[in-house]
Structure formats: structure tokens, C-alpha cells
Amino acid sequence: MYNLLKSGNITSVPGFFAGAVYAGIKTENNLDLAILYCETLCNVAAVFTTNQIKAAPVILSRKHLSNNMAQAIVVNSGCANACLAEQGLADATEMANLTAEKLSIKVEDVLVASTGLIGSPLPMNKIQSGIRDIAIDKDGGHQLAMAIMTTDNNPKEIAIEVNEGDFKYRIGGVTKGSGMIHPNMATMLCFISTDAVVDKDFLQIALNNAVANSFNLIDVDGDTSTNDSVFLLSSGSANNKCIDSASGKEFQNALNEVCIQLAKLMVHDAEGVTKFIEVTVKEAVSLADAQNAARAICSSSLVKTAAYGNDPNWGRILVAIGMTKIKLLESSIDIYIDDICVFKQGQPTAFDKEYLRVIMSNNEDLRIVVCLNVGAEEATAWGSDLSEEYVRINSAYST
Amino acid sequence: MYNLLKSGNITSVPGFFAGAVYAGIKTENNLDLAILYCETLCNVAAVFTTNQIKAAPVILSRKHLSNNMAQAIVVNSGCANACLAEQGLADATEMANLTAEKLSIKVEDVLVASTGLIGSPLPMNKIQSGIRDIAIDKDGGHQLAMAIMTTDNNPKEIAIEVNEGDFKYRIGGVTKGSGMIHPNMATMLCFISTDAVVDKDFLQIALNNAVANSFNLIDVDGDTSTNDSVFLLSSGSANNKCIDSASGKEFQNALNEVCIQLAKLMVHDAEGVTKFIEVTVKEAVSLADAQNAARAICSSSLVKTAAYGNDPNWGRILVAIGMTKIKLLESSIDIYIDDICVFKQGQPTAFDKEYLRVIMSNNEDLRIVVCLNVGAEEATAWGSDLSEEYVRINSAYST
Numbered sequence: 001m002y003n004l005l006k007s008g009n010i011t012s013v014p015g016f017f018a019g020a021v022y023a024g025i026k027t028e029n030n031l032d033l034a035i036l037y038c039e040t041l042c043n044v045a046a047v048f049t050t051n052q053i054k055a056a057p058v059i060l061s062r063k064h065l066s067n068n069m070a071q072a073i074v075v076n077s078g079c080a081n082a083c084l085a086e087q088g089l090a091d092a093t094e095m096a097n098l099t100a101e102k103l104s105i106k107v108e109d110v111l112v113a114s115t116g117l118i119g120s121p122l123p124m125n126k127i128q129s130g131i132r133d134i135a136i137d138k139d140g141g142h143q144l145a146m147a148i149m150t151t152d153n154n155p156k157e158i159a160i161e162v163n164e165g166d167f168k169y170r171i172g173g174v175t176k177g178s179g180m181i182h183p184n185m186a187t188m189l190c191f192i193s194t195d196a197v198v199d200k201d202f203l204q205i206a207l208n209n210a211v212a213n214s215f216n217l218i219d220v221d222g223d224t225s226t227n228d229s230v231f232l233l234s235s236g237s238a239n240n241k242c243i244d245s246a247s248g249k250e251f252q253n254a255l256n257e258v259c260i261q262l263a264k265l266m267v268h269d270a271e272g273v274t275k276f277i278e279v280t281v282k283e284a285v286s287l288a289d290a291q292n293a294a295r296a297i298c299s300s301s302l303v304k305t306a307a308y309g310n311d312p313n314w315g316r317i318l319v320a321i322g323m324t325k326i327k328l329l330e331s332s333i334d335i336y337i338d339d340i341c342v343f344k345q346g347q348p349t350a351f352d353k354e355y356l357r358v359i360m361s362n363n364e365d366l367r368i369v370v371c372l373n374v375g376a377e378e379a380t381a382w383g384s385d386l387s388e389e390y391v392r393i394n395s396a397y398s399t
Numbered sequence: 400m401y402n403l404l405k406s407g408n409i410t411s412v413p414g415f416f417a418g419a420v421y422a423g424i425k426t427e428n429n430l431d432l433a434i435l436y437c438e439t440l441c442n443v444a445a446v447f448t449t450n451q452i453k454a455a456p457v458i459l460s461r462k463h464l465s466n467n468m469a470q471a472i473v474v475n476s477g478c479a480n481a482c483l484a485e486q487g488l489a490d491a492t493e494m495a496n497l498t499a500e501k502l503s504i505k506v507e508d509v510l511v512a513s514t515g516l517i518g519s520p521l522p523m524n525k526i527q528s529g530i531r532d533i534a535i536d537k538d539g540g541h542q543l544a545m546a547i548m549t550t551d552n553n554p555k556e557i558a559i560e561v562n563e564g565d566f567k568y569r570i571g572g573v574t575k576g577s578g579m580i581h582p583n584m585a586t587m588l589c590f591i592s593t594d595a596v597v598d599k600d601f602l603q604i605a606l607n608n609a610v611a612n613s614f615n616l617i618d619v620d621g622d623t624s625t626n627d628s629v630f631l632l633s634s635g636s637a638n639n640k641c642i643d644s645a646s647g648k649e650f651q652n653a654l655n656e657v658c659i660q661l662a663k664l665m666v667h668d669a670e671g672v673t674k675f676i677e678v679t680v681k682e683a684v685s686l687a688d689a690q691n692a693a694r695a696i697c698s699s700s701l702v703k704t705a706a707y708g709n710d711p712n713w714g715r716i717l718v719a720i721g722m723t724k725i726k727l728l729e730s731s732i733d734i735y736i737d738d739i740c741v742f743k744q745g746q747p748t749a750f751d752k753e754y755l756r757v758i759m760s761n762n763e764d765l766r767i768v769v770c771l772n773v774g775a776e777e778a779t780a781w782g783s784d785l786s787e788e789y790v791r792i793n794s795a796y797s798t
Contacts, residue, residue, distance in 0.1 A: 052727060053717050053721030054721075083729070083747065084746065085746045118715075119742075226717070301700075314517075315516065319624060319625060321452070322453075323450055330482070346484045347483065347486075
């Protein structure tokens with residue numbers, strides 16, 4: 001059983017501190033450099049970008065996680081520190097060194113993350129003075145959430161408290177990302193803190209599961225990035241009986257919830273989004289089939305533009321499913337748009353198109369349900385529509 | 400050796416006739432129903448959509464091609480005749496029957512194609528009178544090109560004459576498609592005629608190769624359709640020595656040229672396109688790697704929007720390559736945008752960004768060259784940019 005904490009964030013978890021400054025990396029006068037710190041060394045699980053081109057902070061953080069432990073994260077926005085060869089690695093290493101010195105911890109216990117434009121070197125003089133100026137604080141979580149934003153309109157953060165019989169613990173999370181959002185990660189950073197005592201191996205399994213059920217089921221524009229990183233830090237200060245795969249169901253559910261809520265916040269904040277799309281695929285032969293079909297629908301440019309135009313064009317939904325290799329039978333498929341059945345057992349229904357158009361226009365979200373009627377598995381994916389505003393934002397990003 | 404025929408089209412090939420009418424399937428008063436006819440029975444090669452959801456005309460044409468022969472194609476625009484279960488198949492069959500009766504040929508020798516909105520039944524009374532009214536003619540090729548257009552702005556057609564020593568033959572082609580254009584076919588129809596005598600097996604091999612090097616290397620918006628069909632009809636009336644895989648190099652080159660030119664016309668005519676993108680990937684380990692990388696770049700929404708905004712954002716090109724599984728080494732990659740080197744051996748160059756922006760703005764096409772420096776294979780793919788206009792067109796297609 002878990003409860004949402006009001007105004008909760010990554011430092012709502014005991015033992016975690018954060019702080020941020022405007023170091024001058026971004027041109028606008030907004031926070032752009034932050035540190036997350038835990039008073040004890042943490043077990044860490046991590047998931048990184050699947051892109052073959054990996055940014056320097058990703059390469060360095062993977063190295064620092066060879067023992068799966070860390071005590072701090074230093075993160076900047078405004079510059080991705082990617083595709084800069086040796087210079088990029090040297091700069092990421094210096095960010096870690098400066099942070100380790102400031103916090104009097106080992107450099108190997110510092111993780112580094114960067115987000116922003118690819119190919120521009122970090123302004124290291126600004127990073128140096130910025131790291132020096134950061135004041136970490138028990139209430140700094142929200143500042144960190146602000147500091148990692150790029151084209152995000154809103155900070156995205158959450159914290160929950162889990163009660164498991166005799167003991168309780170918290171999970172806090174923060175994320176950024178509003179473009180290049182696609183299954184198998186995106187231009188996203190996500191940091192998650194917990195004071196729960198969790199078995200090291202299970203911590204990674206639980207994070208993999210949570211990512212598969214959240215960040216890998218959202219789509220904005222089909223691109224993944226060089227910098228994607230999800231870090232889950234477990235301090236163990238809650239002193240609960242160690243959670244492992246046998247006892248971990250509650251922890252897994254709570255972690256899924258944190259990741260799903262953060263994933264949905266990312267889609268709601270997607271570049272140029274006017275409509276949030278939720279797609280549920282039911283009665284698939286396998287979970288993988290259900291997920292693939294739901295993702296395919298969310299990823300289709302034609303479904304996205306139809307959503308933007310409040311056009312109940314169910315043919316595009318069928319086309320998107322048909323492009324996958326999932327098991328299907330056209331004559332068994334049912335499709336519902338905003339709860340109205342538009343296609344039944346392989347044939348269009350006589351639905352009132354004008355009425356549905358009005359319903360779609362009035363609804364803030366678009367809800368698509370596809371029943372494949374060939375199995376028993378179900379999955380939900382989330383996506384954004386595709387608007388003229390998306391094009392406007394992305395046609396001049398590097399200016 | 401081949402020559403382009405001036406104002407050439409599908410009936411520039413001896414023995415082929417065509418005609419079209421406005422039957423009233425489309426709301427606008429434009430040609431929407433056409434017939435292609437050959438005075439002799441042809442050998443036929445065909446490639447169909449890879450989408451699991453196949454429209455009725457695709458299912459019927461596949462059946463009629465069980466002997467790889469045909470003598471006519473009947474085609475309509477304005478209605479895809481897809482996702483309509485038994486009714487769809489019955490209507491496609493009636494189209495074939497009416498055409499066979501009109502031309503006094505066997506119904507099995509009639510191929511059927513439809514393009515337009517999915518899910519609306521064909522207005523069969525209009526189809527009946529339309530087929531009756533069509534007058535086929537030696538100069539009807541251009542009319543057919545007009546009649547298969549949907550959101551296309553321009554008809555797309557070509558014909559070439561091939562001289563192979565002692566004999567000559569012609570190849571004519573027509574295509575439609577301007578949205579849902581993606582690797583592995585698209586919402587596209589393409590009909591190709593030739594009077595060359597070609598071995599039946601080699602005819603299919605040659606078409607597969609030509610499609611792989613043309614239509615499968617273009618991208619507009621990542622969606623494939625239920626109706627994609629490419630038909631290649633060979634009448635054999637040129638009386639040349641039968642072309643087979645041993646002697647077929649010249650024929651293959653000529654067929655590739657026809658398909659590549661038609662594919663490029665499709666991208667130039669893409670919905671909302673303001674800029675044509677040509678991507679060449681060089682020095683890849685394999686041809687498949689080169690093609691995959693070139694396609695990935697053409698398919699990236701972020702590359703497309705950057706192209707639209709004349710933004711030399713090479714980071715997005717790298718990200719698109721990195722999303723593939725091709726063999727690469729970041730430190731070996733060179734990138735050129737409109738012939739200016741922006742990334743060399745894994746590092747950004749000191750190119751003049753403002754100058755390149757001016758060049759990009761002045762150029763009608765965008766040319767991207769990526770040199771992987773890990774092998775000897777090369778491929779080119781073509782795509783469109785992504786504009787606000789694309790979104791506008793596709794947000795209200797079914798209205």
C-alpha cells in the first residue's frame with residue numbers, strides 16, 4: 001500500500017539532499033546545474049540509452065557503476081556533452097572530480113548526467129564556479145527538477161510512501177524530457193531515490209521491469225538520444241527487512257507507479273502536445289504482442305495527426321497494428337475511440353462520426369482501445385499528438 | 400543504354416492502352432477510375448504491402464496472379480476498399496468482373512487496385528457506370544496517372560527506351576503516393592509496362608531488386624498502408640532474345656532507373672514537403688548497413704524538422720544512425736551537410752554555422768553524406784522534411 005506525498009520529490013526521501021544554480025550554460029537565466037547527494041553510500045541500479053552513440057557522461061557513469069554504488073549525481077542542462085570525443089570524456093570526468101571534492105566523497109561514487117544540444121563543448125569555467133556555488137539542502141529536490149529541464153514546460157517529480165506491515169519506506173523520482181521521446185528510452189533523465197533496503201540484484205531487476213512498463217511504453221517522436229539515463233539510488237536507511245525477488249512484489253508495484261506517473265508527465269509535457277493519447281491493447285496472444293501493438297499505434301505519425309485533428313480515422317489505427325508482426329486476425333479486431341465502438345469483428349460500425357468528433361474535441365485526452373480477441377494479455381502505452389507546434393519547436397532547436 | 404522519352408508514360412510502351420473517367424468516387428470533380436489494358440496477355444511480377452492488414456483488391460489481385468499473368472488493371476482513387484470484410488472482397492471481385500466483360504478477357508487476367516480512405520465501402524453503382532464509360536486509348540497513360548492521385552499534387556510518370564545492341568524495348572511507369580511513404584512500401588500504387596521479352600522468374604527478381612533500390616529507400620512519415628501494390632507487366636511484343644538473369648544487367652539497370660525516378664517524384668510530391676532530402680551513407684561494412692543507416696536518417700522526425708528549419712543540427716544525424724544496429728565506430732564517422740564537412744573522425748569541425756544555414760536556405764534540396772569509414776558499401780535514400788503543412792494535411796484527412 002502506498003500513498004502519494006503532497007509536493008513530493010526526490011529529496012522527500014530521508015537522507016537525500018539536492019541543490020541547483022544558474023551556472024550560465026543555458027542562455028536563459030534558469031537553473032542549469034544541480035547535485036543530488038545522499039548522506040550514505042547507496043546501492044544503484046541503472047538503465048542507459050540503447051543508442052550506439054553514447055554521450056561522455058553515459059560512458060563515465062557506466063564506468064563509475066562497475067561496483068553498482070554511488071553517493072551523488074551531478075547533472076547539467078543546456079549541453080549534452082555528446083559527440084565530442086576525448087574532450088567530452090575529460091569534461092565529464094572533471095565534473096565528477098569537482099563534485100567529489102566539494103562533497104568529500106570518492107570520485108567513483110559520483111554519477112554524471114548531461115542534457116541539451118549535442119556537439120557543443122561544456123563551458124567548463126562556468127561548470128567549475130557553478131559546482132562551487134551549489135548549496136545542497138534537504139528541500140532541494142524541486143530545484144533539481146527545475147535545473148534538468150530543457151524544452152520541458154514543467155518540472156516532473158513525485159514521491160510516495162510505502163507501508164509494508166511493520167515498516168515503511170519512501171520512493172522519490174524526478175525526470176526530464178519532452179522531445180525525442182520513444183520506446184526504449186528517449187532524451188530523458190530520471191533519478192529515483194529510496195531509503196528501502198533492497199537486495200542489489202533485485203534492485204536492478206525491479207528497475208528494468210519498471211522501465212519496461214513505463215518509459216519504454218511512451219512515444220513522442222520516435223527518436224532516442226545519446227544521453228538517456230535512469231538512476232535508482234537505494235540508501236537502505238529505512239532499516240526494513242531486505243527486499244528481494246521473493247518479497248519484492250509491493251516494492252515493484254510502488255516503483256512501477258513512480259515510473260508510470262513520471263512517464264505520463266513526460267508525455268503530457270511533450271513538445272507541441274495538444275492531446276494526450278492512451279492506447280490499450282487487450283486480448284493479445286502475448287504481453288510482448290500487446291505492448292508492440294500499443295506502441296505502434298502511439299508511434300504512428302498518422303494516428304498522431306488524426307488525434308490532433310479530432311478525426312476518428314480508425315483505419316490508421318488498423319494500419320499501425322498491421323505494420324507490426326504481432327499475431328492478429330483482421331476479422332476478430334474491435335476498436336474503440338473514446339469508448340465508442342468504431343470497428344467490430346473486422347468491420348466498421350455505423351457510429352455517428354460527427355458525434356464522436358465532438359466527443360474527441362471536448363476530451364483533453366484521447367483513449368483508444370483495441371481488442372484483438374486472440375488471447376488474454378493486455379498492455380497500455382501513452383503518446384502525444386503531432387501538432388504544427390511540434391514542428392515549429394523542432395525546426396529551430398539549435399539556433 | 401537508355402533514353403528518357405519526352406512526356407513518356409505507361410502507354411508509351413507499344414501494345415498498352417489506358418483510359419479514365421470521373422466516376423464520382425472522389426468529392427472533387429477529378430478523374431478517379433481508370434483501366435490499363437494490354438492487347439496481349441502479359442507476364443506479371445508484383446510486390447504487395449507488408450502490412451498484415453491487406454485491402455480487398457490486394458487479396459484479389461494476389462489470387463488472380465497465381466499464374467503470374469494478367470492483361471488489364473482496373474484502379475480507383477478516393478476509396479481504399481480496405482477493412483470492409485466480405486463486402487470489400489465482393490466489390491473488388493465485381494470491379495474485376497465488369498472490367499473483364501468490357502474488355503472481353505478472363506476475369507482472372509484482371510488486377511484490381513484501390514487507394515483512398517480506409518473503411519468506406521466503394522460506391523458500386525458509380526463504379527459500374529464508370530467502368531462502362533471508360534474509353535481506352537493509346538494515349539491514355541497520362542489520364543491514368545491523373546486518375547490514381549489522392550493527396551498527390553502532381554501525376555508521376557516516366558518512360559524510357561532501352562537499346563541493347565540489335566534490339567530495343569521500352570519501359571513505362573506510373574505511380575501515386577504522397578503520404579504514408581515509408582521504407583518497405585507505402586500508400587503507393589505503381590504500374591510498370593514493358594514490351595521486353597523477359598524470363599518469368601527473372602521478371603520477379605528484377606522487380607524485387609528495383610523496389611529494394613527505390614521505393615524501399617524513401618520515407619515521408621513512417622507509415623505503410625493496406626493497399627500498396629507494384630505491378631510490372633511484360634507483353635514480350637518487342638521480340639528480343641529472352642532476357643534472363645545471365646543477360647539481364649541492362650534491363651535491371653533500366654528498371655531501377657524507372658523505379659528510382661518514380662520514387663524521387665513521390666518524395667518531391669510528399670504531403671507538406673518544402674525540402675527534398677537525399678542521404679548517402681558511404682564506406683559501410685555491408686549494403687544492408689548502408690541502406691539501414693540512410694533510411695534511419697531519412698526517417699527521423701528530428702532530422703526532418705531540422706531540414707525544414709535549415710538547421711545544420713548534425714547531432715540528430717548521429718543520433719539517428721546510433722539508433723540502428725549497424726556496425727559503426729563513433730571516432731571514424733564523417734558527416735557532410737550540403738557538401739560542408741560538419742563532423743570529422745568523431746568530432747565537430749569548426750564550420751561556419753551561419754554560412755551553412757544560408758546555403759541550406761538557398762538550396763531546394765538537402766544533401767547529407769555520412770562516411771562511416773569501416774567498409775566499402777554505399778547506399779542512398781530519399782526523404783521529405785516535416786513541415787507544419789504536413790500536420791495540417793493529415794490532421795483532417797477523413798473530413
